[in-house]
Amino acid sequence: MKAKTCKRTTRDKVALFCRFFTGLKNVYGTYDPKTGRVCQVKEPVTEEVILAHLKGQRPYGVYLLEQDLTCAAAIDFDDNDPETPKAFVSRAAEHGISSYIERSKSKGYHVWLFFSRGGVKAAKARLVVRHILREMGTPDTEVFPKQDSLRNGIEYGNFINAPLFGALVPQGRTVFVDPGNAMDPFPNQWDFLEQVRLVPEVKLDEIIAADRLVSPVHAVLGEQPRTVPSPRFLPRSSLPICAQRMLNEGVTENQRVACFRLAIHFNRLGIPFDITVAALSRWAQKNKPTDDKGVITATEIKKQADCAYKKSYRSFGCDEPAVKPFCSAECPIHWRVDPKSVNNGGKSETP
Ligand code: SF4
Incomplete structure:
Protein backbone atom coordinates (compact mmCIF):
# COMPACT_ATOMS: atom_id res chain seq x y z
CA MET A 1 0.00 0.00 0.00
CA ASP A 205 -25.98 -9.07 -2.23
CA GLU A 206 -23.95 -10.34 -5.18
CA ILE A 207 -22.12 -12.91 -3.04
CA ILE A 208 -25.34 -13.96 -1.32
CA ALA A 209 -27.03 -14.47 -4.69
CA ALA A 210 -24.03 -16.08 -6.44
CA ASP A 211 -23.41 -18.57 -3.64
CA ARG A 212 -27.15 -19.07 -3.01
CA LEU A 213 -26.74 -18.16 0.63
CA VAL A 214 -30.43 -17.32 1.06
CA SER A 215 -31.54 -20.80 0.11
CA PRO A 216 -32.36 -22.70 2.15
CA VAL A 217 -33.49 -19.95 4.45
CA HIS A 218 -31.73 -21.60 7.38
CA ALA A 219 -28.47 -20.30 5.95
CA VAL A 220 -29.87 -16.81 6.50
CA LEU A 221 -30.69 -17.75 10.06
CA GLY A 222 -27.21 -19.11 10.66
CA GLU A 223 -28.59 -22.38 11.96
CA GLN A 224 -29.54 -25.82 10.81
CA PRO A 225 -33.23 -26.65 10.38
CA ARG A 226 -34.61 -28.45 13.35
CA THR A 227 -36.76 -31.13 11.87
CA VAL A 228 -37.89 -32.52 15.21
CA PRO A 229 -38.19 -29.64 17.66
CA SER A 230 -38.73 -30.07 21.35
CA PRO A 231 -42.16 -31.58 22.00
CA ARG A 232 -42.75 -29.16 24.84
CA PHE A 233 -43.10 -26.00 22.82
CA LEU A 234 -41.93 -24.47 19.58
CA PRO A 235 -38.66 -22.56 20.15
CA ARG A 236 -38.87 -18.95 19.13
CA SER A 237 -35.81 -19.37 16.93
CA SER A 238 -37.10 -22.19 14.76
CA LEU A 239 -39.53 -22.70 11.94
CA PRO A 240 -42.45 -25.11 12.33
CA ILE A 241 -42.22 -28.25 10.27
CA CYS A 242 -44.87 -27.08 7.79
CA ALA A 243 -42.78 -23.99 6.96
CA GLN A 244 -39.58 -26.03 6.63
CA ARG A 245 -41.32 -28.38 4.22
CA MET A 246 -42.88 -25.56 2.20
CA LEU A 247 -39.45 -23.98 1.86
CA ASN A 248 -37.63 -27.16 0.94
CA GLU A 249 -40.22 -28.63 -1.40
CA GLY A 250 -41.91 -25.57 -2.87
CA VAL A 251 -45.69 -25.56 -3.30
CA THR A 252 -48.03 -26.42 -6.14
CA GLU A 253 -51.01 -24.28 -5.15
CA ASN A 254 -52.05 -21.42 -2.85
CA GLN A 255 -48.71 -19.71 -3.43
CA ARG A 256 -49.96 -16.33 -2.25
CA VAL A 257 -51.07 -17.64 1.16
CA ALA A 258 -47.98 -19.84 1.49
CA CYS A 259 -45.80 -16.81 0.79
CA PHE A 260 -47.66 -14.76 3.39
CA ARG A 261 -47.34 -17.53 5.98
CA LEU A 262 -43.61 -17.96 5.37
CA ALA A 263 -43.06 -14.21 5.62
CA ILE A 264 -44.86 -14.19 8.98
CA HIS A 265 -42.43 -16.82 10.27
CA PHE A 266 -39.41 -14.89 8.99
CA ASN A 267 -40.66 -11.75 10.65
CA ARG A 268 -41.14 -13.68 13.89
CA LEU A 269 -37.51 -14.81 13.65
CA GLY A 270 -36.28 -11.21 13.22
CA ILE A 271 -35.08 -11.58 9.63
CA PRO A 272 -34.78 -8.21 7.84
CA PHE A 273 -37.51 -7.52 5.29
CA ASP A 274 -35.31 -7.45 2.18
CA ILE A 275 -33.63 -10.73 3.07
CA THR A 276 -37.05 -12.28 3.50
CA VAL A 277 -38.06 -11.04 0.05
CA ALA A 278 -34.83 -12.42 -1.43
CA ALA A 279 -35.37 -15.79 0.29
CA LEU A 280 -38.99 -15.97 -0.87
CA SER A 281 -37.98 -15.09 -4.44
CA ARG A 282 -35.62 -18.03 -4.44
CA TRP A 283 -38.28 -20.22 -2.82
CA ALA A 284 -40.74 -19.24 -5.59
CA GLN A 285 -38.41 -20.85 -8.14
CA LYS A 286 -39.17 -24.22 -6.56
CA ASN A 287 -42.92 -23.81 -6.92
CA LYS A 288 -44.68 -25.85 -9.59
CA PRO A 289 -48.17 -24.41 -9.83
CA THR A 290 -50.72 -26.89 -11.10
CA ASP A 291 -53.18 -24.15 -12.04
CA ASP A 292 -52.65 -21.80 -14.97
CA LYS A 293 -51.59 -18.82 -12.82
CA GLY A 294 -47.85 -19.35 -13.13
CA VAL A 295 -45.20 -18.84 -10.45
CA ILE A 296 -45.89 -16.06 -7.97
CA THR A 297 -44.38 -12.79 -9.18
CA ALA A 298 -41.76 -10.64 -7.47
CA THR A 299 -44.37 -7.90 -6.98
CA GLU A 300 -46.79 -10.28 -5.32
CA ILE A 301 -44.03 -11.70 -3.08
CA LYS A 302 -43.19 -8.19 -1.91
CA LYS A 303 -46.85 -7.39 -1.32
CA GLN A 304 -47.38 -10.53 0.79
CA ALA A 305 -44.17 -9.92 2.76
CA ASP A 306 -45.20 -6.32 3.28
CA CYS A 307 -48.54 -7.40 4.76
CA ALA A 308 -46.84 -10.02 6.95
CA TYR A 309 -44.39 -7.44 8.36
CA LYS A 310 -47.06 -4.83 9.11
CA LYS A 311 -48.16 -6.43 12.36
CA SER A 312 -47.43 -9.32 14.69
CA TYR A 313 -49.51 -12.25 13.53
CA ARG A 314 -49.78 -15.03 16.06
CA SER A 315 -51.65 -17.73 14.19
CA PHE A 316 -49.65 -20.33 12.25
CA GLY A 317 -52.58 -20.85 9.86
CA CYS A 318 -52.65 -24.56 10.67
CA ASP A 319 -56.06 -25.15 9.10
CA GLU A 320 -55.46 -23.22 5.91
CA PRO A 321 -55.42 -25.27 2.69
CA ALA A 322 -52.03 -23.74 1.88
CA VAL A 323 -50.47 -25.02 5.13
CA LYS A 324 -52.34 -28.21 5.99
CA PRO A 325 -50.70 -30.50 3.39
CA PHE A 326 -47.31 -29.72 4.96
CA CYS A 327 -48.33 -30.37 8.56
CA SER A 328 -46.60 -33.08 10.58
CA ALA A 329 -47.75 -34.99 13.62
CA GLU A 330 -44.25 -34.41 15.07
CA CYS A 331 -44.89 -30.68 15.41
CA PRO A 332 -44.90 -29.59 19.07
CA ILE A 333 -47.93 -27.44 18.39
CA HIS A 334 -49.85 -30.71 18.49
CA TRP A 335 -48.67 -31.22 22.08
CA ARG A 336 -49.27 -27.66 23.10
CA VAL A 337 -52.87 -27.17 22.07
CA ASP A 338 -55.69 -29.49 21.20
CA PRO A 339 -56.53 -29.93 17.54
CA LYS A 340 -59.66 -27.84 17.93
CA SER A 341 -57.76 -24.78 19.07
CA VAL A 342 -55.11 -25.37 16.41
CA ASN A 343 -57.88 -25.12 13.90
CA ASN A 344 -59.34 -22.06 15.57
CA GLY A 345 -55.90 -20.52 15.71
CA GLY A 346 -55.60 -21.04 12.00
CA LYS A 347 -58.42 -18.75 11.02
CA SER A 348 -57.45 -16.81 7.97
CA GLU A 349 -55.40 -13.67 8.36
CA THR A 350 -54.45 -13.58 4.71
CA PRO A 351 -54.70 -10.10 3.26
S1 SF4 B 1 -49.37 -28.07 13.71
FE1 SF4 B 1 -49.50 -26.14 12.60
S2 SF4 B 1 -47.49 -25.22 12.90
FE2 SF4 B 1 -47.25 -27.37 13.34
S3 SF4 B 1 -46.60 -28.33 11.41
FE3 SF4 B 1 -48.83 -28.49 11.56
S4 SF4 B 1 -49.54 -26.74 10.46
FE4 SF4 B 1 -47.43 -26.31 10.95
Missing part, protein backbone atom coordinates in the same frame (compact mmCIF):
# COMPACT_ATOMS: atom_id res chain seq x y z
CA LYS A 2 1.43 3.36 -1.02
CA ALA A 3 1.49 5.83 1.80
CA LYS A 4 0.61 9.41 1.11
CA THR A 5 1.62 11.10 4.30
CA CYS A 6 -0.04 14.35 5.21
CA LYS A 7 -0.16 16.38 8.36
CA ARG A 8 -3.23 15.59 10.42
CA THR A 9 -4.50 17.36 13.47
CA THR A 10 -5.75 15.44 16.48
CA ARG A 11 -9.26 16.33 15.43
CA ASP A 12 -8.61 14.88 11.94
CA LYS A 13 -7.45 11.65 13.53
CA VAL A 14 -10.49 11.40 15.78
CA ALA A 15 -12.76 12.02 12.79
CA LEU A 16 -10.94 9.42 10.71
CA PHE A 17 -11.08 6.89 13.54
CA CYS A 18 -14.81 7.50 14.00
CA ARG A 19 -15.44 6.88 10.31
CA PHE A 20 -14.46 3.25 10.81
CA PHE A 21 -15.06 2.35 14.44
CA THR A 22 -18.53 3.61 15.00
CA GLY A 23 -21.74 2.14 16.35
CA LEU A 24 -23.97 2.90 19.31
CA LYS A 25 -23.47 6.46 20.47
CA ASN A 26 -24.60 6.21 24.09
CA VAL A 27 -22.73 3.23 25.34
CA TYR A 28 -19.27 1.76 24.96
CA GLY A 29 -17.10 -0.92 26.44
CA THR A 30 -13.75 -0.68 28.16
CA TYR A 31 -11.32 -2.76 30.20
CA ASP A 32 -8.76 -2.20 32.88
CA PRO A 33 -5.37 -2.66 31.15
CA LYS A 34 -3.86 -3.91 34.46
CA THR A 35 -6.45 -6.53 35.40
CA GLY A 36 -8.12 -7.08 32.00
CA ARG A 37 -11.50 -6.66 33.69
CA VAL A 38 -14.09 -5.51 31.15
CA CYS A 39 -17.07 -3.30 31.75
CA GLN A 40 -19.78 -1.40 29.96
CA VAL A 41 -20.02 2.37 30.21
CA LYS A 42 -23.48 3.82 29.65
CA GLU A 43 -22.29 7.27 28.64
CA PRO A 44 -22.09 9.11 25.31
CA VAL A 45 -19.19 8.26 23.01
CA THR A 46 -17.62 11.71 22.90
CA GLU A 47 -14.49 13.03 21.27
CA GLU A 48 -12.87 12.81 24.73
CA VAL A 49 -13.63 9.09 24.92
CA ILE A 50 -11.95 8.52 21.56
CA LEU A 51 -9.01 10.75 22.48
CA ALA A 52 -8.49 8.90 25.76
CA HIS A 53 -8.35 5.69 23.72
CA LEU A 54 -5.91 7.02 21.14
CA LYS A 55 -3.70 8.45 23.88
CA GLY A 56 -3.65 5.12 25.71
CA GLN A 57 -5.49 6.36 28.79
CA ARG A 58 -8.68 4.30 28.58
CA PRO A 59 -9.52 1.62 25.98
CA TYR A 60 -12.65 2.09 23.92
CA GLY A 61 -14.80 -0.84 22.82
CA VAL A 62 -17.35 -0.24 20.09
CA TYR A 63 -20.86 -1.70 19.94
CA LEU A 64 -21.05 -2.07 16.17
CA LEU A 65 -24.71 -2.92 15.80
CA GLU A 66 -27.20 -0.07 15.36
CA GLN A 67 -30.68 -1.51 14.94
CA ASP A 68 -30.02 -3.88 12.03
CA LEU A 69 -27.09 -1.99 10.49
CA THR A 70 -23.37 -2.15 10.95
CA CYS A 71 -20.49 -0.11 9.53
CA ALA A 72 -17.93 -2.85 10.12
CA ALA A 73 -17.54 -6.53 10.87
CA ALA A 74 -14.67 -8.10 12.79
CA ILE A 75 -13.55 -11.69 12.99
CA ASP A 76 -11.67 -12.69 16.12
CA PHE A 77 -8.95 -15.24 15.35
CA ASP A 78 -7.86 -16.22 18.78
CA ASP A 79 -4.47 -17.74 18.10
CA ASN A 80 -1.10 -16.42 17.08
CA ASP A 81 -0.83 -18.27 13.78
CA PRO A 82 -0.88 -15.48 11.16
CA GLU A 83 -1.80 -17.91 8.37
CA THR A 84 -5.45 -18.10 9.43
CA PRO A 85 -6.24 -14.37 9.18
CA LYS A 86 -4.19 -14.24 5.99
CA ALA A 87 -6.27 -17.08 4.58
CA PHE A 88 -9.44 -15.12 5.41
CA VAL A 89 -8.13 -12.03 3.63
CA SER A 90 -7.29 -14.13 0.54
CA ARG A 91 -10.69 -15.84 0.53
CA ALA A 92 -12.50 -12.54 0.95
CA ALA A 93 -10.46 -11.10 -1.92
CA GLU A 94 -11.55 -14.02 -4.11
CA HIS A 95 -15.12 -12.91 -3.41
CA GLY A 96 -14.15 -9.36 -4.36
CA ILE A 97 -14.12 -7.82 -0.89
CA SER A 98 -11.26 -6.19 1.01
CA SER A 99 -10.44 -7.04 4.60
CA TYR A 100 -7.69 -5.93 6.94
CA ILE A 101 -5.72 -7.60 9.71
CA GLU A 102 -5.20 -6.03 13.13
CA ARG A 103 -2.83 -7.53 15.69
CA SER A 104 -5.07 -7.72 18.72
CA LYS A 105 -4.23 -6.50 22.20
CA SER A 106 -2.94 -9.73 23.70
CA LYS A 107 -3.33 -12.84 21.57
CA GLY A 108 -4.24 -13.44 17.97
CA TYR A 109 -5.66 -11.19 15.29
CA HIS A 110 -8.82 -9.40 14.29
CA VAL A 111 -9.77 -9.18 10.64
CA TRP A 112 -11.91 -6.17 9.81
CA LEU A 113 -14.28 -5.47 6.94
CA PHE A 114 -15.54 -1.94 6.53
CA PHE A 115 -18.80 -1.09 4.83
CA SER A 116 -20.18 1.86 2.91
CA ARG A 117 -21.20 5.02 4.75
CA GLY A 118 -24.44 4.54 6.67
CA GLY A 119 -23.69 0.83 7.11
CA VAL A 120 -25.11 -2.35 5.65
CA LYS A 121 -27.56 -4.89 6.97
CA ALA A 122 -25.69 -6.78 9.69
CA ALA A 123 -27.49 -9.99 8.71
CA LYS A 124 -25.97 -9.83 5.22
CA ALA A 125 -22.51 -8.98 6.52
CA ARG A 126 -22.61 -11.85 9.00
CA LEU A 127 -23.95 -14.23 6.39
CA VAL A 128 -21.09 -13.50 4.00
CA VAL A 129 -18.43 -13.58 6.73
CA ARG A 130 -19.76 -16.88 8.07
CA HIS A 131 -19.81 -18.25 4.54
CA ILE A 132 -16.11 -17.42 4.10
CA LEU A 133 -15.30 -18.96 7.48
CA ARG A 134 -17.15 -22.12 6.47
CA GLU A 135 -15.18 -22.24 3.24
CA MET A 136 -11.99 -22.01 5.32
CA GLY A 137 -13.11 -24.81 7.61
CA THR A 138 -13.25 -22.53 10.66
CA PRO A 139 -17.01 -22.01 11.04
CA ASP A 140 -16.97 -21.48 14.80
CA THR A 141 -14.77 -18.39 14.78
CA GLU A 142 -16.22 -15.45 16.68
CA VAL A 143 -17.77 -12.73 14.49
CA PHE A 144 -18.74 -9.19 15.52
CA PRO A 145 -21.46 -8.03 15.51
CA LYS A 146 -22.72 -11.21 17.10
CA GLN A 147 -26.35 -10.60 16.23
CA ASP A 148 -28.27 -9.64 13.10
CA SER A 149 -30.23 -6.87 14.78
CA LEU A 150 -31.06 -5.24 18.08
CA ARG A 151 -34.41 -6.92 18.41
CA ASN A 152 -36.07 -9.53 20.55
CA GLY A 153 -34.81 -8.03 23.79
CA ILE A 154 -31.20 -7.41 22.68
CA GLU A 155 -30.42 -3.88 23.83
CA TYR A 156 -26.74 -3.41 22.97
CA GLY A 157 -25.22 -6.54 21.47
CA ASN A 158 -21.51 -7.10 22.23
CA PHE A 159 -18.64 -4.66 22.03
CA ILE A 160 -15.28 -5.29 20.42
CA ASN A 161 -12.12 -3.46 21.46
CA ALA A 162 -11.28 -0.85 18.87
CA PRO A 163 -7.79 -0.79 17.30
CA LEU A 164 -5.14 1.88 17.96
CA PHE A 165 -5.17 1.91 21.75
CA GLY A 166 -2.32 4.34 22.37
CA ALA A 167 -0.67 2.38 25.18
CA LEU A 168 -0.25 -0.72 23.01
CA VAL A 169 0.53 0.83 19.62
CA PRO A 170 4.28 1.21 20.42
CA GLN A 171 4.36 -2.53 21.21
CA GLY A 172 2.93 -3.37 17.79
CA ARG A 173 -0.42 -4.31 19.30
CA THR A 174 -3.89 -3.10 18.25
CA VAL A 175 -2.35 -1.96 14.97
CA PHE A 176 -3.07 -2.95 11.39
CA VAL A 177 -0.40 -5.17 9.91
CA ASP A 178 0.69 -5.82 6.36
CA PRO A 179 0.20 -9.46 5.29
CA GLY A 180 2.38 -8.77 2.27
CA ASN A 181 5.28 -7.65 4.46
CA ALA A 182 5.84 -10.26 7.18
CA MET A 183 2.82 -8.97 9.13
CA ASP A 184 4.74 -5.85 10.09
CA PRO A 185 2.59 -2.92 11.23
CA PHE A 186 1.84 -0.38 8.52
CA PRO A 187 4.26 2.46 9.24
CA ASN A 188 1.52 5.08 9.32
CA GLN A 189 -1.80 3.75 10.61
CA TRP A 190 -3.64 6.94 9.57
CA ASP A 191 -2.43 6.71 5.99
CA PHE A 192 -3.48 3.10 6.09
CA LEU A 193 -7.01 3.97 7.25
CA GLU A 194 -7.34 6.64 4.56
CA GLN A 195 -6.83 3.98 1.92
CA VAL A 196 -9.16 1.33 3.26
CA ARG A 197 -11.66 0.04 0.67
CA LEU A 198 -15.26 -0.01 1.80
CA VAL A 199 -17.58 -2.88 0.90
CA PRO A 200 -20.94 -1.76 -0.48
CA GLU A 201 -24.11 -3.66 0.42
CA VAL A 202 -24.64 -4.50 -3.24
CA LYS A 203 -21.41 -6.51 -3.15
CA LEU A 204 -22.75 -8.56 -0.25
